[in-house]
Amino acid sequence: MRLVFADTLTHEDAKRNIAHTFQVPPAITRLRIELTHEPHHATGAEYPNQISLSLFDPDGFRGARHNNRDQTVLLSGGSATPGYLPGEIVEGTWTVVLDTHRIVPQDQLAYRITVNMDSDPIEEPTPRFEPGPIVPRGPGWYRGDLHGHTLHSDGSWDVPQFVRHARDNGLDFVTLTDHNTVSGLAELDSLRGDDLLTIGGMELTTYYGHALALGTREWHEWRAGDGQAMAEIARSILEKGLLFVVVHPRSPGDPACTGCRWEFDEIMPGPAPAVEVWNGAWHQYNEDGLQLYYRWLNEGHRLVATAGSDIHRPPAPGAPSPAANVVYAEELSESGVLDAIRQGRLYLSSGPDLRLTAADDSGTVAMMGDSVARSESIYVHAEWRNTESGDSLRLIVDGTPYEERDVGEAHDDSWTLAGDSTRWFLVEVRDADGALRAITNPIFVE
Ligand SMILES: [Zn+2]
Numbered sequence: 504m505r506l507v508f509a510d511t512l513t514h515e516d517a518k519r520n521i522a523h524t525f526q527v528p529p530a531i532t533r534l535r536i537e538l539t540h541e542p543h544h545a546t547g548a549e550y551p552n553q554i555s556l557s558l559f560d561p562d563g564f565r566g567a568r569h570n571n572r573d574q575t576v577l578l579s580g581g582s583a584t585p586g587y588l589p590g591e592i593v594e595g596t597w598t599v600v601l602d603t604h605r606i607v608p609q610d611q612l613a614y615r616i617t618v619n620m621d622s623d624p625i626e627e628p629t630p631r632f633e634p635g636p637i638v639p640r641g642p643g644w645y646r647g648d649l650h651g652h653t654l655h656s657d658g659s660w661d662v663p664q665f666v667r668h669a670r671d672n673g674l675d676f677v678t679l680t681d682h683n684t685v686s687g688l689a690e691l692d693s694l695r696g697d698d699l700l701t702i703g704g705m706e707l708t709t710y711y712g713h714a715l716a717l718g719t720r721e722w723h724e725w726r727a728g729d730g731q732a733m734a735e736i737a738r739s740i741l742e743k744g745l746l747f748v749v750v751h752p753r754s755p756g757d758p759a760c761t762g763c764r765w766e767f768d769e770i771m772p773g774p775a776p777a778v779e780v781w782n783g784a785w786h787q788y789n790e791d792g793l794q795l796y797y798r799w800l801n802e803g804h805r806l807v808a809t810a811g812s813d814i815h816r817p818p819a820p821g822a823p824s825p826a827a828n829v830v831y832a833e834e835l836s837e838s839g840v841l842d843a844i845r846q847g848r849l850y851l852s853s854g855p856d857l858r859l860t861a862a863d864d865s866g867t868v869a870m871m872g873d874s875v876a877r878s879e880s881i882y883v884h885a886e887w888r889n890t891e892s893g894d895s896l897r898l899i900v901d902g903t904p905y906e907e908r909d910v911g912e913a914h915d916d917s918w919t920l921a922g923d924s925t926r927w928f929l930v931e932v933r934d935a936d937g938a939l940r941a942i943t944n945p946i947f948v949e
């Protein structure tokens with residue numbers, strides 16, 4: 504059985520979700536859905552058109568693939584194209600949705616979706632990924648990544664390669680956050696072990712900004728037409744005990760990286776408890792994101808800073824290292840790591856080790872993410888290791904550099920701040936060119 508949906512679109516149809524429904528009769532064993540759109544890359548246009556295909560069965564999400572190169576979906580009880588979820592081809596109303604991330608100005612874009620349904624009996628093993636064993640390790644500092652992709656969206660490596668890379672880099676935890684899908688997570692969890700914790704995630708890849716749902720194994724609605732709707736999505740993710748992180752907020756946006764820049768005015772930062780200030784290697788858009796984060800802290804928001812490699816493929820030899828999240832967790836478990844991040848008990852680093860503590864007049868000590876009680880003086884102490892010559896250390900107080908020093912031969916320093924005016928402070932390590940090498944989360948004065 505074969506169905507075709509075809510239409511033409513223009514630039515005006517960009518950033519829409521165009522749904523087509525079809526009926527699946529009983530006893531279908533296999534679905535093959537093909538999407539073509541022409542022109543793929545309009546003559547003279549700087550960027551290609553970018554359309555994703557999301558699929559819903561009568562019970563809900565069956566997959567999406569944020570990948571312009573391969574837009575054929577094969578689905579059966581035991582297997583599925585990456586991005587999609589294998590399982591029974593249930594009878595009833597299915598919906599295929601064109602997510603029009605980018606349609607460049609041009610005359611017309613013609614698309615064609617062909618749905619083939621097949622009832623031939625097929626013999627195939629049901630792939631069942633069993634979660635790997637893991638024994639939580641106790642309290643300590645753990646390094647990990649919170650943001651990465653595979654060929655389940657627009658990455659170019661598979662889940663085992665992605666996990667091997669995390670192991671080769673000595674990470675203690677790794678999170679897979681493919682664009683608008685969770686289809687890689689069962690395999691991800693099957694590859695965890697006592698040496699490497701895996702954490703579920705999805706990157707909500709909207710038309711007006713990207714955010715991570717961390718700790719999830721389920722798909723989340725991302726199709727928010729405005730900031731109000733997005734704020735509701737954020738709240739529902741947080742209510743489920745997951746973490747919501749605004750990522751690369753000052754990334755270039757349309758048309759180069761369509762939808763990549765955070766533009767939801769209602770979530771500046773609104774209900775978001777965390778923001779990724781360090782995406783991939785250090786770039787100007789990260790500096791802009793960091794300054795936005797400082798502004799939000801100065802407005803009184805208690806926000807956590809995170810890093811994410813946003814890795815999509817094996818890094819080129821000699822590529823600059825992205826930052827890891829170095830988290831002080833009560834235990835190395837998914838809830839342990841997410842709790843620690845929620846509390847701001849982490850620093851971000853592409854190399855140096857950093858510690859930041861503070862004490863009030865009574866001697867009560869706070870660590871990063873904590874508050875220190877307002878007293879006449881605040882005693883700040885920082886320690887560092889694995890810095891390089893030329894690195895400098897900056898104490899940032901209320902968003903402004905308070906003191907900058909060469910790290911030199913020293914490994915620690917102390918400062919006394921006026922308790923009546925200080926609201927928050929943190930420590931940055933920068934290289935000779937001013938690029939960030941490490942940063943703590945803030946300690947707040949309350
Ligand atoms: Zn993104």
Ligand SMILES: [Zn+2]
Nearest residue numbers: 650652706813
């Ligand atoms: Zn990403």
